[in-house]
Amino acid sequence: MAIKVGMVSLGCSKNLVDSERMLYKLRSHGYKLVTEPGLADVAIVNTCGFIKSAKEEAIDTILELGKLKEEGTLKKIIITGCLVERYKDEAAEQFPEADAVIGIGSTKDIVDVLDHVLADERYVCFAPKLEAELSGERIISTLPFFTYLKVAEGCSNCCTYCAIPLIRGKFRSVPMEDVIAEARKLAENGVTELVVIAQDTALYGNDLYGEPKLAELLTELCKIDGLRWIRTLYCYPERINDELLDVIAREDKLVKYLEIPIQHCNGEILGRMNRWGDTGRLEALFAHIREKVPGIVLRTTLITGFPGETEEQFEELAEFVKRVRFDRLGCFAFSREEGTKAYDLPGQIDEETAAHRADIIMEQQMLISCENNEKLMGKEFTAVVEGYDRFGECWFGRTALDAPDIDGKVFFTSERPLQIGDYVTIRITDTLDYDLIGEVISQ
Known part of the structure; x- marks a missing residue:
């Protein structure tokens, strides 16, 4: 009887793509995939380690699976992903219930890893993170008509609050011919909606071709038969240019939608974050985008409670949100992450205050969203x-x-x-x- 394998993929959509590649390798080697880890012989947890809440979710998941293993429901547990990569010196010791602990550079060898644990070996391996595969066959685990298209790995921006460069390494683009080939195959298999993602999507191609190539890539994706909607997430504001906006405005398959994470609007706070902009430049940018692409949906993410954020700077952010009126917005309280520069910055703000400020922003956004939705009545x-x-x-x-x-x-x-x-x-x-x-x- 075939060994049954279940996958728990935590965190972002970029992590999900990695999980889907592991699943394809396992199925290709005769393993039976199940959707419930409790029904599996082997459970794989692809962890997230970005912020405190994500780490807690990953730890809770591993402990829950450990109980299933103790009860005999589950035979083996493999853990990988960002949490494991981030804490690789401690992970094997901290998770004794895991039969294998592997870094992101080792997920390409998941079949060999499984062979080790099924032979009752405890296996720990951390291949260099830059060896993480950039492309490959996948099993689509989302609804069958849409999926994510990851066009780059890693990040080189080094925002002071973010551990992603430490975990995932420098920014590496997938060659354009590989991206197009994957998108074409997805369309042939019934995918009609693609969501283009990376840690810094608008930087796509800069490392390979000497300049960003997102506009060119999107133009090529629009030529693929069968695709109907293509949208882009994670575009940093300083990389938005008229070439990209013109393509979005021109191409019917590109939905009029952009996610542009800005994190704050105050210039001093953004400087300490190692991020671009200030209130004036950001307002001008969003006004320009709306002028170039009428009706575009703008989404952003914000952080409240960053070290040193004064009440006045928070009020500046709240007023900024009221004026710009983003169509979609997510706001998160600052998470103090060891290994990042922001961890040791002076002026740390207590978690309760940071969370309260985030709640205020989200309450404002709820009102804006309700008002925007009212305008859609009858359309x-x-x-x-x-x-x-x-x-x-x-x-x-x-x-x-x-x-x-x-x-x-x-x-x-x-x-x-x-x-x-x-x-x-x-x-x-x-x-x-x-x-x-x-x-x-x-x-």
Whole structure:
């Protein structure tokens, strides 16, 4: 009987792509994949180690699987990913329930790792992080019509609050021909929506070609038959230029949507973060983007409670958010991470104050989102079907205004049966906080 393997992929969508590559290798070598680790012989945990809450989630997951192993439900546990890579000197000792502890440079050898643990060997291996594979076959674990397209690995920006360069190494782009080949194959297999991602997506190609090539890459992706929606996440503000905006405005397959993480607006705070901009330059940038691409959805992320953030600087941020009126926004309290420069900065702010400030920003954003949604009443949009809510007795999905996993949804009724992945035209009839309610008017 085939050995059953279950994967728990934690953290970001970039981590998910790594998990999908491991799954493909395992299935290709005859292992049976199961969706519930509790039903598996071997469980693999691909951890996140970015901030405190992510580390806690990873540790809790490993401990829960350890209990299943003690009970005999589970035979072996393999742990990998960012948490393990970040704390590689301690990980093997700290997680005695793990039969294998491997770094991100070793995930390409997951089949060999499994061979070791099935032979009752405890296996610990940390190949150089720069050996992490940049491309390869995957098993799509998202809904079948959409997936993430990771176009680069690592980061070279060295923001003072962020451990990603320590964990993942320097920024490395995937050669354009490899990206195009992967996207073409995904489209041939039924994927109609691609979400282009990297740690700093707008920098794509700079290390390979001497200049950023995201605009050129997106243009080439739009030529692929079968793709319908292509969106881009994680574009740093200083890298947004007219070439990129012109492509987004011109190409029908590029949804009018950009995620631009800015983290703050105050110039002094941004300087201590090793980030670009100030209130004036950022406001001018977003106004320019909206002028170049009318109707574009702008998403950003912010950090409150960064060391030294005064009440006045926080108020500046709150007023900035009110004026710019982002369509989508996430705000997080500063997480003090060892190994980063911000860890030792003076003026550390207590967690309660930082969290309270984040809550204020999100309350403001809720009001903005509700007001924006009210303006959509009666309008018609194309939506993709993601599933059926049997409790609400309605279908749900997303319009092009919303990215998978991080944004809102639209709930809608239909007189005809639908399939996941269908694109339908809906009319908005009501709103629900960040979500929309509507009805299908044509398929």
